Amino acid sequence: MKRSTTGKILKIGLLLSLISATVCTSLYACMSMSGYTSTVDLAKVNLIQLEEPKPEDPVAVIRTSLGDISVRLFPEEAPNAVNNFEELAKAGFYDxxxxxxxxxxxxxxxxxxTPEGELGDAYNEANESVEREISDNLWPFRGALCALTTKSDTGFWKMLTDRVKxxxxxxxxxxxxxEFTDELVTEMYGNNPDNKVARAFxxxxxxxxxxxxxTIFGQTYAGFDVLDAITEVAVTGEENQKRPAEEIxxxxxxxxxxxxxxxxxxxxAKAPAETTSTTTTTTTTTE
Known part of the structure; x- marks a missing residue:
């Protein structure tokens, strides 16, 4: 089945598996993976993805061959990613x-x-070199729009001093x-039944x-049926290189x-904004 504080905060250990996350009670959410570490005080987190969009909020309507997906954008949280996406969309790059x-x-x-993921002659260094933006207020809930990581500026010393870009x-x-099993849900909450991030997940x-x-820079508010339709199609290719068997x-x-x-x-399917009335308030990198 697909699924949406002050004081105690949970700790999430980001694992390489797509089907597990470890969560326990602490003062901060400490997240680390592949040399990247951050600390998030969940008492200060504002889950803006759960809010109803305002009339003036920028949105992107992603028109696919299987239907439309409407996404609210978050320029205040990820200004560079939103600007890059909007600039390319308006120029017809995604057509x-x-x-x-x-x-x-x-x-x-x-x-x-191309169907294989290549950019070819459309490659532009400036558009492919936007520094990653991490916001404590944005989480990979169902319908999150994320920028694909393209490269990193790394090295032993930078990893040691946590300066990898x-x-x-x-x-x-x-x-x-x-799939959120009972075991996974229990692990997410840990000893903190009021954890709003675990509840949203x-x-x-x-x-x-x-x-x-x-970098998360948008949240779907309409077209969840299209999202499901795309991710449920037959696939071809090897593990970590799967693509639709028929072009989308x-x-x-x-x-x-x-x-x-x-x-x-x-x-x-319910959008995040449709679930806020039922709540007290309201991890592998893919490259």
Whole structure:
């Protein structure tokens, strides 16, 4: 089944597996993976992905060959990623591009000029070298729009001193959800039943072990049925290189505002904003 504090905070150990996350009570959320470490005080986290978009909020309507996905963008949290995405969309970069990779029911990656994920002559160094932006307020819940990591500026000394830099590009990922077993849910809450991030993951779904590992710059609010349809297609290719057995295209990406956007596609899946009334308030990097 796919699923949405003051004081005690949980600790999430980001694991290499897509199907597990370890959570326990502490004063901070400490997240580390592949030399990257961050500390998040969950008492200060504002889960803005769960909020109803305002009329003036920027949105992207991602029109695919299987239907439309409407996404609210977060320029205050990830200004460089949003600017890069909007600039490319308005220039027609995403017109007739491909869904080039997916992990069934978990995510799909798109925005390439070929079905294999290549950019070819469309490669532009500036657009592919946007420094990663990590926000404590954005999490890889189901429907999160993430920038695909393209490269890193690393080395032993930089890893030792926690100065490794990661960069994003034009291609993007839309997160669906792992299966949240009772055991996993229990681990996420640890000894803190009031943890709002664990509660959001339990209710909305997502991929907890992507937390604080990728630039998240948008959240789907309509078209969850299309998201599911894409991540549930038949695939071909080897492990970590799976792609749709039949081509799926990104027809175009339209940048507009929530007020001016086309009416949301009717879907049985609940968007984050639809779950806030039931709550007290309201991790492998893919390259």
């Amino acid at each position: 007739d591009t491909y869904v080039f990779q997916l992990e069934p029911e978990i995510y799909f990656a798109a925005g390439s000029k 990661y960069y994003n590009g034009s291609r993007f990922i839309l997160v669906d959800s792992i 339990e209710q909305l779904g997502g991929v907890p072990n992507y937390s604080q590992q990728m 295209r990104i027809l175009t990406v339209e940048i507009t505002t929530y007020q001016e956007a086309p009416a949301p596609v009717t879907t049985e």
